[in-house]
Amino acid sequence: MTSATGRAKLRKVMNYGIFSSAGNLIAWCDSQEAALKTLHYLVEDEPEAADEVGAIPVDETDCPCGEVILGSVALAHATAA
Numbered sequence: 001m002t003s004a005t006g007r008a009k010l011r012k013v014m015n016y017g018i019f020s021s022a023g024n025l026i027a028w029c030d031s032q033e034a035a036l037k038t039l040h041y042l043v044e045d046e047p048e049a050a051d052e053v054g055a056i057p058v059d060e061t062d063c064p065c066g067e068v069i070l071g072s073v074a075l076a077h078a079t080a081a
Helices: 004-011 032-045 071-080
Strands: 015-020 025-029 053-058
Touching: 015 032, 025 032, 032 053, 032 071, 053 071
Parallel strands: none
Antiparallel strands: 015 025, 015 053
């Protein structure tokens, strides 16, 4: 059994899988910043697909561990910056 401290250490390493709404892996990123940039580039070319792609954070065991970031959020974030 893994302790709470052990789980916290595992979750410090985060990668992001970018998936289509059909569940297909589009890209793999090693940081939130890289995931946001990748999502931005994807939806910049196809804005109508902004809500059809999203980045899912995963820990070092490749288990989802956070909220999905939709392409539309990445596009708005890049526009605001």
